[in-house]
Structure formats: structure tokens, C-alpha cells
Amino acid sequence: MGSKKTVIFAGVPVQVVRRPRMKNIRIRVVPPKGEIVLSCPYGVAAHQWQKVLQEAWAGVIQARERCRQKHSAERLVPVGGCCMLWGRIFPLELVRRPGKPYIRHGTDKIFLAVQEEPSEEYIRSCLHELYRHELMLTLPEVLAECESMTGLRANEVRLKKMHTRWGSCNVSAKRIWLSLSLAGKPVECLKYVIIHELVHLLERKHNARFHALVRGFYPRWQEAEAQLCSDS
Ligand SMILES: [Zn+2]
Structure with a gap:
């Protein structure tokens, strides 16, 4: 007890x-x-x-x-044939068809066209491709918004598969790396992670000053944190 x-x-x-x-x-x-x-x-x-x-x-x-x-x-791997995009669950529909494989999303489904039964690893790589494409479309506007919210500017923002973090910042090069998995989360999470990384340009360490700055720029941080650590 x-x-x-x-x-x-x-x-x-x-x-x-x-x-x-x-x-x-x-x-x-x-x-x-x-x-x-x-x-x-x-x-x-x-x-x-x-x-x-x-x-x-x-x-x-x-x-x-x-x-x-x-x-x-x-959890990025489709669970029960579904996958997450911008915080929404999309059923994943496999379509068998000849020619080059492709992945795209409609309003309520994600289609993956393949010639043969894809392995889980193959599906995952297709989703990463979709995530990259989606982030490239969304990023410019969100980044501009984050930069004007904070008055901070990165020289470069790049995307990659990241297994242990949502983002990172190379302070001396002013280069921000973002995880492709962010495309699975609501767009607010992308905003929150970009702000987190931009604030590193002012403060390298995750100390009290850092957290105070992040909270000042992004008062709804708790909501974004909760979404980043939720299952879906
Ligand atoms: Zn950090």
C-alpha cells in the first residue's frame, strides 16, 4: 500500500x-x-x-x-491498415496495379498502388515518402509563421527519419532538422517543434530559460506535448 x-x-x-x-x-x-x-x-x-x-x-x-x-x-507503421496524417486516421487501401508504385491520399483514405503484396517495410518506406511530400507542402507556411512569432530565423530546415527525437538544431549552422514522423501529428505539433528548435538559437540547453522562452512563444505547449506523446 x-x-x-x-x-x-x-x-x-x-x-x-x-x-x-x-x-x-x-x-x-x-x-x-x-x-x-x-x-x-x-x-x-x-x-x-x-x-x-x-x-x-x-x-x-x-x-x-x-x-x-x-x-x-x-507506431508509424500502419496499425490495422490505418495510418496517421496530420493528426487524422486514414484507412490505408492497397491497390494492385501494374506500373510504378505510388502513394497518395484522398479526403478519407490513403491509397498505395503496388504490383505485388508489399512488405511492412515497403509500406513504411512509402509512408515516409508521403510524409516527406506532405511536409514539403506544409512547411514553408508554418516555418514563416514560427519565424514571425519568435523573430528567429533558421538558415535551413531539413527533413529526415529520426528515431529518437522530433527535431534537432545545429546552432552554429542555424540548421534545423525535423522528423518525418511529424506529418503524422496535428500541424500544431510541427509548429511547436519548430519553435522549440528555433529557441535553441537563443539558448542551447534545455534549462529554465529555454523552457520559459518556449512557453512565452508558444503558450499552448502542454497540448502539443500531450499530442506528441500520444499513441496516435
Ligand atoms: Zn531541444
Whole structure:
């Protein structure tokens, strides 16, 4: 038996579990979604566990990020013949036809035309192609909006498959990399990730100043965070 409560620590929910027979404070990042759980004995005061959490925080956030990205990368594969595009579920329809394979999306379906039964890996590569195409169409407008919201400008924005992150920023080259998987999420997530990466041009580290800047430019960050770590 014990007690549980969720607290917000540095903007991130942390479940604090009190257990009667524990000796030490223990922090875990629980797969698949990367929830942070801190367990401690009853007698420990809040400032004590907060201190321990603060010291471990950078590593905890990294572990949480890995967990969440792994989870979402796995979910890019069509589940039950569906795939996500801009936050919506589209049934995936396989069409057998001669000639060059192609993928396109209609208003309520994604069509994949192939000559023979495609492997899951092949479907995944087609989806990446669709995602790249969709991002190329959407990115210019969203990027311009993010740049005017922040007053920050990247020299270059490039797309690639990323397995552990949604984006990254090469600060000295002012180059932003975005994950192709963002095309599966609502467009607000793309905006949030671009703002995150642009803010790195002001602050390299994920410290308090960084988070304050992101929240200032993008007040609905919590919603975007939740969508980025959701299954779909
Ligand atoms: Zn970052």
C-alpha cells in the first residue's frame, strides 16, 4: 500500500508514490509512454525528493524522450491498415496495379498502388515518402509563421527519419532538422517543434530559460506535448 499523487516538476508531470517500507528515493521512467515515477518513503519531505529529482533531472528527461520517441516511431507503421496524417486516421487501401508504385491520399483514405503484396517495410518506406511530400507542402507556411512569432530565423530546415527525437538544431549552422514522423501529428505539433528548435538559437540547453522562452512563444505547449506523446 502507499499513496500516489501527480505533481508538476519543471513543467513535466511526475507521479510521486509514497511507500511505507522503502528505504531510498527511487526514480523510474516507465515505458511505453515514459511516465516519470518517483517513489519514496513516507517520512521524506518534499524539498528532499525535489533535490534528488533535480539532480537526476537531465538524465530522467533524456530517458523519457527516448521512451516516447521509440514508442511513437514504432507506431508509424500502419496499425490495422490505418495510418496517421496530420493528426487524422486514414484507412490505408492497397491497390494492385501494374506500373510504378505510388502513394497518395484522398479526403478519407490513403491509397498505395503496388504490383505485388508489399512488405511492412515497403509500406513504411512509402509512408515516409508521403510524409516527406506532405511536409514539403506544409512547411514553408508554418516555418514563416514560427519565424514571425519568435523573430528567429533558421538558415535551413531539413527533413529526415529520426528515431529518437522530433527535431534537432545545429546552432552554429542555424540548421534545423525535423522528423518525418511529424506529418503524422496535428500541424500544431510541427509548429511547436519548430519553435522549440528555433529557441535553441537563443539558448542551447534545455534549462529554465529555454523552457520559459518556449512557453512565452508558444503558450499552448502542454497540448502539443500531450499530442506528441500520444499513441496516435
Ligand atoms: Zn531541444
